[in-house]
Amino acid sequence: MANIVTSVCCVVLAALVVVFAQRRSQQVARIQYEKMGSDVTMQCGSLGDDATVTWKVNGTDVRARQAQDGPRLILMEVDLSSNGLYSCFENPNGERRDQIILRAGTPPKEPVVTCRSNTFPNGFYCSWHLQHPTYIPTDFEVHVKHNQKTLDVLRDPVHKNRCHVKFPQLFSTFKYRVNITAVNALGKASNGISFDDYSIVKPDPPEKVVATPIPKNVRRLEVTWNSPSTWPDVENFPLKYFLRYRPLIRDQWQHVELSDSTAHTITDAYAGKEYIIQVAAKDTEIGTWSDWSVAVHATPWMEEPKQITSTTEAEVILETTPSPAPPSAKPQLGAPLGGSSALLWSSHLLLASILLSVM
Numbered sequence: 001m002a003n004i005v006t007s008v009c010c011v012v013l014a015a016l017v018v019v020f021a022q023r024r025s026q027q028v029a030r031i032q033y034e035k036m037g038s039d040v041t042m043q044c045g046s047l048g049d050d051a052t053v054t055w056k057v058n059g060t061d062v063r064a065r066q067a068q069d070g071p072r073l074i075l076m077e078v079d080l081s082s083n084g085l086y087s088c089f090e091n092p093n094g095e096r097r098d099q100i101i102l103r104a105g106t107p108p109k110e111p112v113v114t115c116r117s118n119t120f121p122n123g124f125y126c127s128w129h130l131q132h133p134t135y136i137p138t139d140f141e142v143h144v145k146h147n148q149k150t151l152d153v154l155r156d157p158v159h160k161n162r163c164h165v166k167f168p169q170l171f172s173t174f175k176y177r178v179n180i181t182a183v184n185a186l187g188k189a190s191n192g193i194s195f196d197d198y199s200i201v202k203p204d205p206p207e208k209v210v211a212t213p214i215p216k217n218v219r220r221l222e223v224t225w226n227s228p229s230t231w232p233d234v235e236n237f238p239l240k241y242f243l244r245y246r247p248l249i250r251d252q253w254q255h256v257e258l259s260d261s262t263a264h265t266i267t268d269a270y271a272g273k274e275y276i277i278q279v280a281a282k283d284t285e286i287g288t289w290s291d292w293s294v295a296v297h298a299t300p301w302m303e304e305p306k307q308i309t310s311t312t313e314a315e316v317i318l319e320t321t322p323s324p325a326p327p328s329a330k331p332q333l334g335a336p337l338g339g340s341s342a343l344l345w346s347s348h349l350l351l352a353s354i355l356l357s358v359m
């Protein structure tokens with residue numbers, strides 16, 4: 001009895017497993033990558049040549065240029081519009097036999113590679129990109145060599161197409177060689193560059209640039225900044241700075257080069273003009289100038305313009321709210337005010353004369 005129960009159980013279980021496996025194979029769509037412009041053949045599962053099937057894309061009839069050959073669908077000159085979820089159903093009962101996600105794309109071309117050290121003397125980073133889209137997932141392999149040794153490469157956690165490398169030694173006569181290979185389902189292509197460590201040094205721009213007017217001085221602006229926080233050792237690898245400034249209304253920049261100082265006073269600003277100011281940094285010995293810092297705006301100190309009293313302002317608002325008066329109307333508003341203050345004055349004078357006469 002127990003034997004029968006066990007075997008029944010087994011049969012049921014086995015049947016379930018088979019059904020489940022079938023369902024799975026029907027439901028899990030596989031991805032088929034194909035070159036744009038090519039003719040593509042999709043095979044419906046493992047059906048033999050004598051099977052006949054019906055194909056659907058995204059649940060509707062396939063309207064693209066096509067041919068059908070037993071369990072195979074042939075699409076002509078696929079492009080991005082051919083992408084989709086293709087399903088095939090075996091005739092005559094219409095059971096689904098396969099699902100294919102078609103993704104048209106291109107093999108990668110040589111990536112463009114640049115390397116730069118903004119953390120000299122610690123290390124450098126390389127970034128790369130493709131000049132043409134591939135439309136399908138593309139990965140990159142990175143190899144860095146120095147003096148025939150392969151160096152450790154750390155992929156950047158934020159920037160997908162960037163890696164970091166430590167300098168194994170400084171001012172070596174051997175060049176660094178970086179090789180980036182782009183790989184996807186349709187092909188691969190690589191590009192290699194080589195360089196001396198000193199040639200790729202380029203700091204980040206100075207930070208916290210501040211320009212402040214100097215009180216009572218209509219032609220001066222004091223500019224201060226911090227060295228880039230990524231530059232690890234300003235003591236031993238000092239930076240020099242390049243300052244540029246111009247009034248907003250002019251196109252011509254004025255420049256000042258400064259060695260190892262993080263402040264400068266502009267003394268020849270035009271009074272009352274708003275200035276735009278930027279700073280760049282460079283290692284004093286090697287490499288190239290950083291990009292320009294964030295631009296800051298400042299206007300030299302100006303003599304305070306005469307303040308309009310708050311009462312007049314209130315009156316202007318009250319007067320103009322119902323029907324906005326042209327600016328020329330404003331001075332007239334002073335008249336009634338002048339009149340009332342004159343009245344106030346005369347009452348004071350009256351009081352004073354009364355007091356005087358009493359004494």
Ligand SMILES: *[C@@H]1O[C@H](CO)[C@@H](O)[C@H](O)[C@H]1NC(C)=O
Binds near residue numbers: 058081082083
């Ligand atoms: C299938 O659907 C996807 C996503 O909605 C769409 O991008 C694609 O063009 C469709 N494919 C076809 C052949 O209609």
Ligand SMILES: *[C@@H]1O[C@H](CO)[C@@H](O)[C@H](O)[C@H]1NC(C)=O
Binds near residue numbers: 143179191
């Ligand atoms: C880059 O490395 C790949 C193998 O990883 C190699 O096939 C290719 O020739 C190298 N390319 C260059 C330009 O060095």
